[in-house]
Amino acid sequence: MLITATPSLIHALRQRRERLAQHVDFPVVLWSGQPQSRNFPANTHPFRSSSHFLYFAGVPLANAAIRLERGQLTLFMDEATPAEALWHGPSPTRQELAQQIGADAAYPLAELAQWVAEAATLPVLDAATRSIQQALLGRSVGIAQAQNQDQRLAEAIVQVRLCHDARAVAEIRQAAAVSVKAHRAGMAATRQAATEAEVRAAMEQVIMAHGMTCAYNSIVTIHGEVLHNEHYHHRLGSGDLLLADVGAEAASGWASDITRTWPVSGKFSPTQRDLYDLVLAAHDACIAKARPGVEYRDVHLLACQVLAEGLVDLGILQGQPETLVEQDAHALFFPHGVGHLLGLDVHDMEDLGDLAGYASGRSRSDRFGLAFLRLDRPLQAGMAITIEPGFYQVPGILQDPVRRERYRDSVNWERLSQFADVRGIRIEDDVLITAEGCEVLTVGLPNTAEAVESLVCG
Ligand code: GLY
Ligand code: MN
Ligand code: MN
Numbered sequence: 001m002l003i004t005a006t007p008s009l010i011h012a013l014r015q016r017r018e019r020l021a022q023h024v025d026f027p028v029v030l031w032s033g034q035p036q037s038r039n040f041p042a043n044t045h046p047f048r049s050s051s052h053f054l055y056f057a058g059v060p061l062a063n064a065a066i067r068l069e070r071g072q073l074t075l076f077m078d079e080a081t082p083a084e085a086l087w088h089g090p091s092p093t094r095q096e097l098a099q100q101i102g103a104d105a106a107y108p109l110a111e112l113a114q115w116v117a118e119a120a121t122l123p124v125l126d127a128a129t130r131s132i133q134q135a136l137l138g139r140s141v142g143i144a145q146a147q148n149q150d151q152r153l154a155e156a157i158v159q160v161r162l163c164h165d166a167r168a169v170a171e172i173r174q175a176a177a178v179s180v181k182a183h184r185a186g187m188a189a190t191r192q193a194a195t196e197a198e199v200r201a202a203m204e205q206v207i208m209a210h211g212m213t214c215a216y217n218s219i220v221t222i223h224g225e226v227l228h229n230e231h232y233h234h235r236l237g238s239g240d241l242l243l244a245d246v247g248a249e250a251a252s253g254w255a256s257d258i259t260r261t262w263p264v265s266g267k268f269s270p271t272q273r274d275l276y277d278l279v280l281a282a283h284d285a286c287i288a289k290a291r292p293g294v295e296y297r298d299v300h301l302l303a304c305q306v307l308a309e310g311l312v313d314l315g316i317l318q319g320q321p322e323t324l325v326e327q328d329a330h331a332l333f334f335p336h337g338v339g340h341l342l343g344l345d346v347h348d349m350e351d352l353g354d355l356a357g358y359a360s361g362r363s364r365s366d367r368f369g370l371a372f373l374r375l376d377r378p379l380q381a382g383m384a385i386t387i388e389p390g391f392y393q394v395p396g397i398l399q400d401p402v403r404r405e406r407y408r409d410s411v412n413w414e415r416l417s418q419f420a421d422v423r424g425i426r427i428e429d430d431v432l433i434t435a436e437g438c439e440v441l442t443v444g445l446p447n448t449a450e451a452v453e454s455l456v457c458g
Helices: 007-023 051-057 082-088 094-101 109-115 127-137 148-162 166-190 196-209 270-289 296-313 321-326 401-406 413-417 449-457
Strands: 028-031 064-069 072-077 105-107 219-221 241-246 258-263 384-387 390-392 424-426 429-433 438-440
Touching (some): 007 051, 007 064, 007 072, 028 127, 051 072, 051 148, 064 109, 072 094, 072 109, 094 105, 105 109, 166 196, 166 241, 166 258, 166 449, 196 241, 258 270, 258 424, 270 296, 270 449
Antiparallel strands (some): 028 064, 064 072, 384 429, 390 424, 429 438
């Protein structure tokens, strides 16, 4: 979908270009990418522009490129042919689009070849565009091969995109508000629904009705222990917990990312309630800690600590919580990181590997409890992050003989068996770091057990 550019967007785009120009002294060419064909060329998979292109171009064009140099923007795109207009309707001319996004000049794509000398770029994910990038630049283009200018560009773009401007925050807020409505609709639909698919439909219809798309494949499942479960065929049982991780993406590309877990019956069992309240305590503690200067890794470790303490109180873990966290025993039940950067992508800039998520000089740990930590930087005002602790009983972890042996004395396996009606709980909110602390952008969606129960019960 095309969005209408406004003077405020043009202003924001100019500021983004100027910020980039403070970091690089060479030209930059960014490609939008192109639709992928499903079988015949006109039948395509849904198209999504490259986020790096979108950040500076502002509108989700396909088959386009932009050149940025010293704050100047040049647009390269072809105008629709009569045949394209016949099938897809009229579209703005190159000059109209250039005006809408505040471009200084605009040319047909064929002229781009004359403008790529000394230019740096970032790889687009679709293979066809990647070949064009490589052919025009006369070198390989890829994160693994990134060197010299491309590497410097990637580092500069991380610096520019890490903290969001007011325009970006407004867009994330809009996406978050629609996600909140989608989750409310999902909860309200559950008691009448027979399957996960029906609840998913109730949620995604809200997103579609707002002219948005999903920022990632929805997770709506009674098997929340499968962290990114993308099956929706199970029937809902009255004793099940339903985990829904569903987020809207604004037409401009900005994302949101919310998870709630609710009882299908509208009432948590006592065991479900114990673990739900524990995950919520970890979630709330992390949000209370999030502010500029705090290390995100410490936010993650706080979630681990709260979970370990609670699991000891419930008799599931045995030992000193600090020691259990040092030994990664909490990761038996919370094997992922507490969240990630959020922006134009739900895992913002993860196309650049850990370059955005990890501060310079840091790299992933191979520890069981830290290997999936996606963000390890001090928080800064303007960053958007998620906070999403969870509790899961993953058979592949809990039945692994090596782990059972290693954590033989840390887990009371008999006590754990009393919590069999909890397969997976996650509570996820989107959080903007502000100068004073933080703001929960998804606060419009309640998360206490009582509030969730009453939303399900209508
Ligand atoms: N929705 C994917 C995630 O929470 O990371
Ligand atoms: Mn997330
Ligand atoms: Mn999520």
